[in-house]
Amino acid sequence: MESMKSFIKFITISMFTVSLQATSYVYVEEGITLPLQNGSVLYSGSPVEVISKTADSKKVKLIGFVDINNKTKLYATQNLKLLLVESKSLHVEGKKGSFETELSNDFITEDSEEAWEITAERFYEKCTQCHAAKVVDEHTMLEWEGLYGSMNEFAKPTKEDTTYILRFLRAYAKDGIVKEVE
Numbered sequence: 001m002e003s004m005k006s007f008i009k010f011i012t013i014s015m016f017t018v019s020l021q022a023t024s025y026v027y028v029e030e031g032i033t034l035p036l037q038n039g040s041v042l043y044s045g046s047p048v049e050v051i052s053k054t055a056d057s058k059k060v061k062l063i064g065f066v067d068i069n070n071k072t073k074l075y076a077t078q079n080l081k082l083l084l085v086e087s088k089s090l091h092v093e094g095k096k097g098s099f100e101t102e103l104s105n106d107f108i109t110e111d112s113e114e115a116w117e118i119t120a121e122r123f124y125e126k127c128t129q130c131h132a133a134k135v136v137d138e139h140t141m142l143e144w145e146g147l148y149g150s151m152n153e154f155a156k157p158t159k160e161d162t163t164y165i166l167r168f169l170r171a172y173a174k175d176g177i178v179k180e181v182e
């Protein structure tokens with residue numbers, strides 16, 4: 001009986017530990033891409049799983065979906081709208097894929113807001129001039145594409161604005177991968 005109790009306690013603690021493990025994100029201070037030495041490119045804000053760590057770097061894994069016709073791009077979701085990694089060395093299994101790399105701590109944050117800040121800033125700068133910021137998670141990624149298109153004429157975004165803002169809208173969309181922190 002006593003051993004059963006401690007077994008249950010062990011299970012409970014293990015489950016708790018797993019669920020407490022915070023997601024980390026790729027952090028880029030300037031721009032939204034992080035080129036790696038081997039020619040691969042990571043995109044800012046991409047969620048990563050920390051596999052192991054040293055004092056100043058971490059081994060991280062990114063998981064997602066690949067286009068079966070172009071196995072060099074890893075996306076966050078099945079609709080292939082939000083890019084995480086471009087690399088010739090993705091590990092691909094069917095529609096799913098993963099990528100592992102060693103990253104300096106400078107490029108990793110546990111704060112999703114920090115990770116997405118550069119794109120969020122662009123959205124607030126460009127999209128609150130005429131009306132209050134629209135609630136991003138009220139629409140899906142696809143809906144946002146249409147809405148964004150209808151704002152082109154008003155907002156006159158540069159190509160870079162569009163890249164940043166669409167990335168932000170897709171990440172925080174109803175079917176996106178991050179939630180706004182209250």
Ligand code: HEC
Pocket residue numbers: 126127128129130131134147148151154155157165
């Ligand atoms: C120059 C002014 C202006 C800017 C800048 C602007 N908007 Fe708008 N937006 C409007 C006006 C005017 C409307 C209402 C008329 C309409 O729906 O066409 C509107 C409506 C909207 C709607 C509601 C549309 C609907 O069909 O319900 C969304 C969503 C939206 N804007 C998003 C954005 C986003 C995202 C940006 C940044 C890229 C942006 N807006 C920048 C003027 C602007």
